[in-house]
Amino acid sequence: MKLTNILPFVAVVAALPAASNDVVPRASISKVDGLKFNIDGVTKYYAGTNSYWIPFLTNDNDVDTIMSHLKTSGHKILRIWGFNDAKSNPGGNTVYFQLFSGTSATINTGANGLQRLDAVVKAAEKHGIKLIINFVNNWTDYGGMAAYFSACGVTSNAQWYAAAKCQTMYQNYVKTVVNRYRTSTAVFAWELANEPRCNGCATSVLTAWVRKTSDYVRSLDADHMITLGDEGFGLAGDGSYPYQFSEGLDFAANLALPNISFGTFHLYPSAWGVSNDFGNGWVQAHAKVCQQVGKPCLFEEYGVTDKAQHCSVESGWQKTSLGLKDAGMAGDTFWQLGDTANGQKTHDDGHTIYYGSSDWTCLVTDHIKRIG
Ligand SMILES: *[C@@H]1O[C@H](CO)[C@@H](O)[C@H](O)[C@H]1NC(C)=O
Ligand SMILES: *[C@@H]1O[C@H](CO)[C@@H](O)[C@H](O)[C@H]1NC(C)=O
Secondary structure (H helix, E strand, C coil): CCHHHCCCHHHHHHHCCCCCCCCCCHHHCCEEECCEEEECCEEECEEEEECCCHHHCCCHHHHHHHHHHHHHHCCCEEEEECCCEECCCCCCCCCCCEEEECCEEEECCCCCCHHHHHHHHHHHHHHCCEEEEECCECCCCCCCHHHHHHHHCCCCHHHHHHCHHHHHHHHHHHHHHHHHHCCCCCEEEEECCECCCCCCCCHHHHHHHHHHHHHHHHHHCCCCEEECCCCCCCCCCCCCHHHCCCCCCCHHHHHCCCCCCCEEEEECHHHHCCCCCHHHHHHHHHHHHHHHHCCCEEEEEECCCCHHHHHHHHHHHHHHHHHCCCCCEEEEEECCEECEECCEECCCCCCCEECCCHHHHHHHHHHHHHHC
């Protein structure tokens, strides 16, 4: 079922599995409404940001304060890592969510495990922030697919997508997380992976995996949106590297899958060997596909490496995206949020926009005003 076609309250409740006692109030579920998102009953263009690190903080007050900053700034969507895959126990109270050892995986539900994600979900509920919760990384940061490799008997991401044992382990993790927050109104969407790629593979490999995985998530949760978390590669455009299908992605084919609710794409011109000006066409090209497929697009990560250009270049992309709010673009979430935690500034990877800075005024305060 496409969440676009939300039925009246009674009909939807009747359609839920008979055994479901945990019915979530429909009005508070974030959902697709045409080519836009509806959050807490309001359909419009939405803005937000990314914080891969917030579930790894160990102090609840920090988490709460940061969420309150997002709220007062007018942000609604926060994308986070819902994974932290370790190959050895980091020790102390260092946070990890899943530990691979030998041929098995153990999910850490302890105080330095999923209880940290609980704190994020709780603070998001309190401040009305909606979370995109991601299940696994393509890259090795915080483990990623590579953390599964030796336990499930593969040596590459390409094999990981198709190997039964890897997928059983991954689905077990997905199920644990989805069941934990299944009834939370703070869930914006479940996200299958961060920047999944399958270099040199036929695009059918990833499309088959996206279909299988999105169907699986839908079998666990009839309510929340589901998205992929890809960079948006593989679509018609100027023929430069990002438009090509060589990373194993076909944007339109994956978006069209029945249990994928909306499209995601990222933008890092310097990493991709294109100019910053390339960005506007990239946003337009995705909006066009989203319009054709009939599902909203989220401009999910974007950044320039030159700090002096954060405001000028990124606000230009924001304006392009917002300008397409009636033509496929439903929101944008820049990479990445910066704030203070544990008395220190959070991770500065060169793309960080700190709360209270002049770049924050430019990319958050002014953008939120324009959105209205
Ligand atoms: C992520 O995907 C790309 C393309 O397939 C690959 O080159 C890279 O190694 C992947 N990351 C890992 C950790 O395998
Ligand atoms: C979506 O997923 C559900 C649950 O797995 C499945 O029953 C349904 O067939 C899928 N939808 C479509 C249209 O394939």
